[in-house]
Amino acid sequence: MNLLRRSSFRPLTSLWLGLGLVFASASALVSVSPLRAQTAAPTEASVGTDGYAVSGDLKIHYVTAGKGPLLVMIHGFPDYWYTWRRQMPALAERFQVVAIDQRGYNLSSQPAGVTNYLMEKLVGDVDAVIRHFGKEKAVVVGHDWGGMVAWSFAMAHPEKTERLIILNLPHPNGLQRELAHNPEQRKNSGYAREFQKPDAASKLSAEGIAGWVRDPAARTNYVAAFRRSSIEGMLNYYKANYPREPYPEPTYDRPKVRCPVLMFHGLKDTALLAGALNDTWNWIGSDLTLVTVPEAGHWVQQDASELVTRSMVAWLNR
Numbered sequence: 001m002n003l004l005r006r007s008s009f010r011p012l013t014s015l016w017l018g019l020g021l022v023f024a025s026a027s028a029l030v031s032v033s034p035l036r037a038q039t040a041a042p043t044e045a046s047v048g049t050d051g052y053a054v055s056g057d058l059k060i061h062y063v064t065a066g067k068g069p070l071l072v073m074i075h076g077f078p079d080y081w082y083t084w085r086r087q088m089p090a091l092a093e094r095f096q097v098v099a100i101d102q103r104g105y106n107l108s109s110q111p112a113g114v115t116n117y118l119m120e121k122l123v124g125d126v127d128a129v130i131r132h133f134g135k136e137k138a139v140v141v142g143h144d145w146g147g148m149v150a151w152s153f154a155m156a157h158p159e160k161t162e163r164l165i166i167l168n169l170p171h172p173n174g175l176q177r178e179l180a181h182n183p184e185q186r187k188n189s190g191y192a193r194e195f196q197k198p199d200a201a202s203k204l205s206a207e208g209i210a211g212w213v214r215d216p217a218a219r220t221n222y223v224a225a226f227r228r229s230s231i232e233g234m235l236n237y238y239k240a241n242y243p244r245e246p247y248p249e250p251t252y253d254r255p256k257v258r259c260p261v262l263m264f265h266g267l268k269d270t271a272l273l274a275g276a277l278n279d280t281w282n283w284i285g286s287d288l289t290l291v292t293v294p295e296a297g298h299w300v301q302q303d304a305s306e307l308v309t310r311s312m313v314a315w316l317n318r
Helices: 010-014 119-132 145-156 172-181 183-188 190-195 216-228 231-241 305-317
Strands: 021-024 028-031 049-055 058-065 070-074 096-100 138-143 161-167 261-266 288-293
Touching (some): 049 119, 058 119, 070 119, 070 145, 096 119, 119 145, 138 145, 145 172, 161 305, 172 183, 190 231, 288 305
Parallel strands (some): 070 096, 070 138, 138 161, 161 261, 261 288
Antiparallel strands (some): 021 028
16 A cells, blocks of 8 residues: 555644744744763765755765665754764764755755655655665654654554664654644744744745854854755745644554664753653554653754763664
8 A cells, every 4th residue: 555645644734843943033943951061063075075965856965975775864953964974974874864955945955835845755766765865665764853754654654664763753653633622832833933924934044043052163064054955945844734723633543663762852852842752662663762851952962962861772773
């Protein structure tokens, strides 16, 4: 059965994604938690080699490093492939790591129109990347919107998902339950409703949406990447996939994820509250490892980069 065309996939395309930020009328986004002091960010050129995969009539830009089984990394909003710079070198010791720019971002194609950002199209981009590398399956890693794409890919293509690693994006059943029943979660999701407004992109700038990046060298890269990106395209993720009020009750009819799952959640993420993690084990048909990080915020892969990297490597090597 093609899950992308059946009702089992439909709820995935009607859910929202959080990002650990608040919407600001002054065209700025503010991080919800400070980053710990870290060593200088690796340069873009030092991380890996650029390339493109073809997905329909679009090109999906990626940076790859290492040899071995395929591991695909998917960023969220507002971000790009460079978010994985501190994890890629260690993972590349065993895997061919491929960190993509999602459509609309940086060097990937930036199609116009909300329907070009429906979840099944984002899932199709990941499938195209796996086929581009001539592989039958991959480890799939996703953060924020990339986490929703990763969950969706694993449910739609269990035969192509070796393992799943999710960062600060609870299972869609948990998110939908919290939106339906948790007033604090609905309140903290207000920024996403702002992003759905027709003029939302005009209130954002590359400098503003890079405001959460504390490392000066990395911020320079982010501003440049966001200037190359389509802010309208970024917000189309919300317009295409984020539900309108009233939030529906979860139906719990999604297929179980069949592969082993590793989850990270920075507990200072106020956009994605930790209560959505409850019952995740009921929606996974294999083993689940959950790592909560009390002092990390939404970008746990950067707030607690060493912990995340070590934990990923240990889990994948078990």
